[in-house]
Amino acid sequence: MARVGGRNAIFAWIVGLVCAAVVVGLGVLALPMLPATVGWMAQQAGDRPPGATTADDELDPTDPVECRDLYVDALWSALVWTDESVLTPSTDAPTTTATPVVEALSPVVRMTCSWKSDKGEIHTTVATVATDAGAIATAALPGLGFACTEQEARVRCVRTEEELTETIETGGGLWLSTSQNAWYPVDYHRRVADRVFVVDETPGEADAESS
Template sequence: MARIPGRSLWLSAPVGLLCAAVVAALVWLAAPMVPTVVSWAGDTLRAATARAEAAPPDDPLVAALAGEAPLDCRDIYPDDLWRQLAWFPGALLAQSGAVPEIATPPLVEALAPDIRVSCRWHTRDGATLQTALAAVAPDASAAGEAALRGAGFACSALAPGLTCTRTSADAIETHVLRDGWWLVSVERGWHPEDYAGRIAARLWG
């Protein structure tokens, strides 16, 4: 192997040994701190995990019940459905506290709902999607089911909630009564795939 001009083996060997000795000394001095560092890292990770577990779940119903913030239309729509509606050509959204235009007005009197959020999408050609979420009495399901079945709705009373649906001409109306909440969706001339079901799944899983 060719030597590098100007390098002295007599000088480089002691310097190399000195460097190795310095590194070894630093490792020896740092060794007692290794358990402390490992313990600190473990405590930090455990604390972060505990905070994450203690944080309220990303569920608009939990936030509404806790009174932490008012509900927004964006809260009740799953991400994929929200994007589908927001990017639909000419679609506009109006948020309010109004009850949607349903086929069974007496149902509103029977439920006496406290509307938390009401969302109405409409297109240039007049098609609409209306969805509202309201708090109702815990025993409202019985009165709601009687009124809806009497109006020709097909109902599924599988626990823990009640779901009633009716299709008439180009309209689909769906009611979900569960855990003291009333979710109502009315589709007229615009029918995204499983519209009402996807919103219910967003709220209750």
């Protein structure tokens, strides 16, 4: 076959080598993202266990998005007006002695609200977990000293030792845990749980409770 006029074989080889080098370089830069990409592709292909969810599956724009959202007015006032009360919002991991359960469930923290005052400390974490987290918590937490009970469509587990009370509640892909050390505002955990798990109540009823 006759060569087409105007083409330069040497130039074409040089261009080809440069393109190949660019492709190889891009491949090297993309290597750190390979595990995440493979994991995403596996999820899209249906590799997740039946019934399991990701954090994004559970996000709801009506859910609490900052610490103030967790508290009815009466409870908020009781907290902020306690002597030397300081609130520190963060995305720190849950404060709990149930470390093995936290590692197993891998809660994706949405907010942690840490209070310190002259009375003591309170640490509350809201996170997302797989929808089967309640069953796992019920099986694992009693061995760590927690007593678990069914609360409608979720599980609440409580452990008390001296001045420390820990509460872990899971259901519907949500995790709520509270560690209270020597500071116990009235019915703190239940009132926060009502906000997180959206329990229906008569308007103004919660605010009318004693703080």
